[in-house]
Amino acid sequence: MIVSNFPQALELNSILYDRVCKNIHWEKTQDKDSIFGRKTGWDLHKQNIKEVNTLLAWIKGILPEISIKFADPQGSEKYYNFNRNAFEIRDCWGTHYNKGESLVKHNHFPYTLSFVYYVKTPKGFSPLLIEEESIDVKEGQCIFFLAHQFHSVPANNCDGRCIIAGNIFYRFSKRKEDT
Numbered sequence: 001m002i003v004s005n006f007p008q009a010l011e012l013n014s015i016l017y018d019r020v021c022k023n024i025h026w027e028k029t030q031d032k033d034s035i036f037g038r039k040t041g042w043d044l045h046k047q048n049i050k051e052v053n054t055l056l057a058w059i060k061g062i063l064p065e066i067s068i069k070f071a072d073p074q075g076s077e078k079y080y081n082f083n084r085n086a087f088e089i090r091d092c093w094g095t096h097y098n099k100g101e102s103l104v105k106h107n108h109f110p111y112t113l114s115f116v117y118y119v120k121t122p123k124g125f126s127p128l129l130i131e132e133e134s135i136d137v138k139e140g141q142c143i144f145f146l147a148h149q150f151h152s153v154p155a156n157n158c159d160g161r162c163i164i165a166g167n168i169f170y171r172f173s174k175r176k177e178d179t
Contacts, residue, residue, distance in 0.1 A: 001130060001145040002069050006058060006117065009140025015051045016119045017162050020094030023047065037097035037161075045092035045166065055117060055164065056089060059142065063087045063168065066144050070113070082170070087112065092166035094119070102126065103153035111147035113168040118142070124157035 006012075023040040041047075045056055064084040071080040090111065095103075108114045116128055121139040128135045128143065130151045137143055145151070147167060 001135065001143055002066055003135075003137060003141050003143050004062060004066070006055060006140050006142055008054060008058070012051050012054060013119050013140060016055065016094075016164065017160075019049050019051055020044075020096055020119060020162055020164065023049075023094065024096065037095050037101045037103075037156075039096075040094040042091045042093050044094055044164065045089055052092075052164065056092065056166075059115060059117075059166075060087075060089065066113070070144075070146070086171045088169050088171055089166050090169040092164065094162065094164045097126070097153070097156045097161040098159040099124075099157060100155055102155045105129075105150050105152040107150050108147035108167050111167040112170040113144055114147040114151075115142055115144045115166050115168065117164045118162075119164055120160055120162040122158045122160045125161040126154045126156040128153060 020040060023044065024038040025041045026039045044052055064087075067082070067084045067087060068080055071082070097103075116137075118137050118139050118141050121137075128137065128151060130145055130149050135143060
């Protein structure tokens with residue numbers, strides 16, 4: 001996984017929090033296997049929300065660098081054989097969690113990468129668990145991880161935990177040597 005700091009977090013997080021809360025489509029769902037917070041639609045990236053667009057433009061701008069780090073943790077550009085500009089955000093949503101709400105273990109296969117941006121992390125907020133490892137992140141940070149990795153959120157110990165998450169697809173194209 002890779003963590004990056006959003007340079008406009010201090011300026012935009014309170015507005016992003018408001019935008020997520022105002023775009024909630026799905027209320028709290030509870031069944032025997034999961035309890036999770038309120039969510040926006042999966043198309044938050046298509047709602048033409050200025051502040052969300054600013055966040056996603058930053059994410060799109062760093063995806064080439066992020067993709068190289070996944071291919072080679074040392075960041076050497078000579079060890080990849082893919083188009084680092086072929087990554088696209090396909091789904092994006094916001095989620096707001098209150099005390100006791102959690103998210104069941106799941107993954108985002110068949111997507112390539114997923115991200116979680118931390119809009120609000122009040123005292124007592126639950127961490128993201130990726131492959132059972134607790135990820136220590138702060139408000140204003142975005143974590144990128146391989147979409148096939150199982151992840152979850154344990155029961156939250158506060159009100160107001162808020163994230164914007166998304167799935168990233170790799171658009172394959174024919175290489176010259178394949179034609």
